[in-house]
Amino acid sequence: MHLISIDDLSAADIENLFSLSDGFLEIASRSIKKVPSLRGRTIINVFLEASTRTQSSFELAGKRLSADVINIKGSSSSVSKGESLKDTILTLESYRPDVLVMRHPQVGASRMATRYTSASVINAGDGTGEHPTQCLLDLYSLRRVYGRLDGLKVAIVGDVLRSRVARSDLFGFRKMGIDVRLVGPPTLMPPGIEYWDVPVYNDLDALEDVDVIYLLRMQLERAKGKVPPVPSLREYSRVWGLSQYRVKPGQRVMHPGPINRGVELSGDLADDERSLILHQVESGLAVRMAILLTAVAPAAEEATG
């Protein structure tokens, strides 16, 4: 089983992953946080773009499943010797890994990798393409908090233009019956957004009636050498940045991290009890254990003992 796009999964697949995740969440609260499910299996994390949280989440997930995990990182990679991605994947395939977890700066890189390996490929972010495990952990956090997904109202706010999270979340949230809208300045909406068939608002008033405000990270690191889509960070922050005062009592705030305190949200709001940011990280570890286990042994739902 590959996981390249959130559209690779049906609603039933997602529910199965969440049942597994419930077990792993419980295991994470024990003192012995480890199960033997993937002993002797090989997971290779291929991260050809910088990452701390996603990479460490997958590494720890693999280790807690007792798999052998090795990390291939961009800076230490043959890529610096000019090897193509195809040859990198073909080489790793010769080790007969069970799973390749892959992050790459180019859209479509994970999809391409599936052509050259018999391992399960998990897309851990491909440029501005997709980030399906982020969508799954977001959904799992919502399910844990609200007990349901169907009928929730979520606004995804901010830098949609450069966000793979926005794409995966939009598609995955709708699949589970969530009512999604996009909110942000027109310059941060991608060209062709009218074909996404989603309501787009250019005003924070659109947050009034939602259950959850999902703030996107301003992707400052993807701005190099381009005309910036906002006049200045300070101005963006003043108009679009959220503080405690702009969030209503019953609303919840999510963010994929790492957060820019003082840009898309205030530090106060990040630390507010309405924030689910750390809840999401915790969900991520459990969901990724479920994904890895399913990737290796699709029918292993009962193996989490």
Place this chain on the structure above:
Amino acid sequence: MHLISIDDLSAADIENLFSLSDGFLEIASRSIKKVPSLRGRTIINVFLEASTRTQSSFELAGKRLSADVINIKGSSSSVSKGESLKDTILTLESYRPDVLVMRHPQVGASRMATRYTSASVINAGDGTGEHPTQCLLDLYSLRRVYGRLDGLKVAIVGDVLRSRVARSDLFGFRKMGIDVRLVGPPTLMPPGIEYWDVPVYNDLDALEDVDVIYLLRMQLERAKGKVPPVPSLREYSRVWGLSQYRVKPGQRVMHPGPINRGVELSGDLADDERSLILHQVESGLAVRMAILLTAVAPAAEEATG
């Protein structure tokens, strides 16, 4: 249990760690150098400042205790995306680690981390602040060599100004009854040293009657862009560098490593049988296993089987 400053430990705590270390030292001499004590536990090494020896020592210590160990390093860290230390720690906390081992260029970083995690935090060096596990391994080496600590005379020599080791060693050595003095040029003594209540000498004659000469590393890498505290390395080496001829027959030489051969000591002296430098490294691995075990299971003294 956190270990931020050597002052967090009483003399009795230190003796308990050394009893555990004796067991781990013996295990390191077996062919199977591993015990199951921390199986299923999670140790995260957060090294946001370059390190080889301390990081590898902790990593190996964790693995020989059968823990799951993951390494977060500065260059590959979200820190490059502008995330604050607080958010890095809060994120890692969501994985429910048992121990965070932390090195950071800022004084006080490990102390701050304790606010945001329920894991035990081990300070593996915070700027020019402290390096308590270095102090413990130094004490353990002295205890192994002399059979006692109380009443030993030790001179700490050289770059006190920029040395966290000097600070931790001074405080820890005195706690165990060691008679400590500082020796070096006035420009390498920190401002306010008169409040440390320790004899300071600006002449190598002060080494005459000590048992142990503890040489500090010239922290060349912390000198960037500042007026250098010594006129030139060659001149420093000629006046303050130690060679075999300046060390008396019964004296021992220590150094926290990595050494600058030809600067604070000659290559001959580094390789001399009076040097304890490698003995210290060996002690370090055993002591760090004891620290990790105690951090996870404070009453586990008998678990080293």
Place this chain on the structure above:
Amino acid sequence: MHLISIDDLSAADIENLFSLSDGFLEIASRSIKKVPSLRGRTIINVFLEASTRTQSSFELAGKRLSADVINIKGSSSSVSKGESLKDTILTLESYRPDVLVMRHPQVGASRMATRYTSASVINAGDGTGEHPTQCLLDLYSLRRVYGRLDGLKVAIVGDVLRSRVARSDLFGFRKMGIDVRLVGPPTLMPPGIEYWDVPVYNDLDALEDVDVIYLLRMQLERAKGKVPPVPSLREYSRVWGLSQYRVKPGQRVMHPGPINRGVELSGDLADDERSLILHQVESGLAVRMAILLTAVAPAAEEATG
């Protein structure tokens, strides 16, 4: 047992390694790809020169043998603080590792390391010196494909000047009875090659009657700041680059990787069924498991169960 040069091994030693490798190759095809042979043993990979494939191959080999593996890499190493190689090795020796796997940009670095450690040292490439595990995996691939080594005809083609693989392969191939010749432009042959006692050809006609064409990687990354030994890559590729059309039906093509598609060989040829490039990678993992096991327990041939 150290493995610094392919000449450290007799033909019988090599045959023993291959018997072990056969077992490990079979294990790699299982779903549980792990044996307990080196449980509790410590392997330190010291890679002070960039590498992906050799480093990951050794790391995975160690983990599948259940050893504790730690990686020391150049960029994160004390080397950046000016520590000498001697002191790095002495420090690591204090951890009592069973094996040091070492890559270093200087010829002779691994040989030097053997002076300062009681661990087995495996040379994973020392500058333009040797790369004996590459030779062993190449031999093992040939043995798997042809069922024999004695009497095979192999042409080693291209950048002999800057290739440690050429050196190790030449010496090792001849030891096993292979008929070797070197082929390439005179400017890519090292000075003094006349003393190697091997036929040298400056024309691709010399490939006519060989069984195997072993293409070397153009070591572009070793060319910095020197007069390039070929006028241009495009010209080199046009004259010396191999495509499908220049390889005869029964011939096989090998390459140590990473390949430069479009330089020493065409992409079509790399992907051709006559190419053994990925077969070599697969052989490498099995051979390295055999080498590590033998390095720790020379008489452990029967331990692969």
